[in-house]
Amino acid sequence: xxxxxxxxxxxxxxxxxxxxxxxxISSLKFYTTTQISEFVSIIYEPSLCIAIQGSKAVxxxxxxxxxxxxxxxIVSTHIPANVRIxxxxxxxPYYSIIINFTLEQIYDVIxxxxxxxxxxxxxxxxxxxxxxxxxxxxxEPLFRLLKLSQRKDNVEFLSNLILKEIIYILLQRNSxxxxxxxxxxxxxxxxxxxxxxxxxxxxxxxxxxNLSKNIGMSESSLxxxxxxxxxxxxxxxxxxxxxxxxxxxxxxxxLDAAQVAFEVGYESPSQFSREYSRMFGMSPKAxxxxxxxN
Numbered sequence: 046x047x048x049x050x051x052x053x054x055x056x057x058x059x060x061x062x063x064x065x066x067x068x069x070i071s072s073l074k075f076y077t078t079t080q081i082s083e084f085v086s087i088i089y090e091p092s093l094c095i096a097i098q099g100s101k102a103v104x105x106x107x108x109x110x111x112x113x114x115x116x117x118x119i120v121s122t123h124i125p126a127n128v129r130i131x132x133x134x135x136x137x138p139y140y141s142i143i144i145n146f147t148l149e150q151i152y153d154v155i156x157x158x159x160x161x162x163x164x165x166x167x168x169x170x171x172x173x174x175x176x177x178x179x180x181x182x183x184x185e186p187l188f189r190l191l192k193l194s195q196r197k198d199n200v201e202f203l204s205n206l207i208l209k210e211i212i213y214i215l216l217q218r219n220s221x222x223x224x225x226x227x228x229x230x231x232x233x234x235x236x237x238x239x240x241x242x243x244x245x246x247x248x249x250x251x252x253x254x255n256l257s258k259n260i261g262m263s264e265s266s267l268x269x270x271x272x273x274x275x276x277x278x279x280x281x282x283x284x285x286x287x288x289x290x291x292x293x294x295x296x297x298x299x300l301d302a303a304q305v306a307f308e309v310g311y312e313s314p315s316q317f318s319r320e321y322s323r324m325f326g327m328s329p330k331a332x333x334x335x336x337x338x339n
Contacts (some may be wrong), residue, residue: 046188048181048184048185048187049097049098049114049184051188052097052140052142052187052188052191053097053140054099054176055188055192055195056075056077056097056140056142056191057140057192058099059075059194059195060075060077060140061299063069063077063079063138064076064077064078068194069194069197069200070190070193070194070200070201070204070254071201072145072146072204072270073142073143073144073190073191073194073204074142074143074144074145075140075141075142075143076138076139076140076141076143077138077139077141078130078133078138078139079133079135079138079139080133080136081129081130081131081132081133082130083126083129084102084104084119084128084129085127085128085129086125086126086127086202086285086289086324086325087125087126087127087128087289088124088125088126088285088286088289089120089123089124089125089126089149089174090120090123090145091120091121091122091123091144091145091146091148092119092120092143092144092145092146092164093117093118093119093120093142093143093144093211094117094119094120094141094142094143094144094145094216094246095114095117095118095141095142095179095187096113096114096139096140096141097114097140097141097142097337098114098137098138098140099113099130099131099132099133099138099139099140099141100112100113100130100131100132100136100139101113101128101129101130101131101139101141102128102129102131103118103126103127103128103174104126104127104129105124105126105127105172105174105276106129106276107276108173109294110176111131112176113178114179115178115179116176116178116179117176117177117178117181117183118174118175119174119175119177119215119219119222120173120174120175121148121173121174121222121223121226121233121237122148122173122216122226122236122237122240122274122276123240123244123281123286124173124174124276125240125275125276125277125285133165136199142187142191143296144190144208144211146208146212146227148223148227148237149214149227150208150209150212151223151227152227152228154213154216155216155220155223155224155227158213158216160217172273172274173208173233173274175222175228177218177219177220182214183211183214183215186207186210186211186214187211188207189207190207190211193207197228200262204290217272218236231258231264232266232270233270233274235260235261235262235267235270236260236267236270236271236274238259238260238274239256239259239260239262239267239271239279240271240274240275240282241258242259242260243256243279243282243283243286244286247283247287247290247309247310248287248308248309248310249310250310251279251280251283253259253268253279256279266336285324286323287309287310287311288309288320288324288325291305291306291308291309291317291321291329292310292321292325292332292333292336294309295329295332295333296336296337297332300315302314302318302321302328302329302330303317305317305329306318317329
């Protein structure tokens, strides 16, 4: 069986519109488009990302990556990135599969396997994303997961079993990558805690002293290692989160820019508009109108 072709067919069957498509499996999403794009700013969640047809560029800090149907992308935590669809057309749309997971799910599989719960062999802090070869060993359970998404009974229960299998496969190839993020005491695990705290409280001011104390790290070490993993300082990361949240609120809620500015933690609407324009290239109103038109 050609699993790539089968996956493309399944996505096509379940994609009546372009854009992000939710399924009845909470952790599984599709993204489809027939158009190449300019770079857009996003916040990745912990996930497995597969461009099953077409290709995508990912800008992470000063580095640029490109991947297509021969590779998959793993993202270990919430990180900012700039992405661009490089290959898509009406004849051959861009199709991607996104599977969200939590680091707790990764840890549970490691523990269940009685794997060596020691620190990663890599002493140098690795980036929070990695690429690997996509082959039938991973494509086969992906195919079963997509087939399952068409059912209505016991979907969440059964999908969790397949997701555990997928995580197992990822661990066979990327064990050290995951361990540095899930095991207590590792620097990356401490930074993930800081990322989570900032993300969960994005509208509040960051107290670096308290944050570093909460994760058991000095302020200078927190700053330096946070930047290694996210390519940003904690304050820059918070600003990115605030502006991404603001974009979603402007699109999905009946609020004006001033109201949204206060909701996401800005004290000055004019400062919010300046920083929004700097990040997205246009004013909040113009940007939202463009997104809604598209």
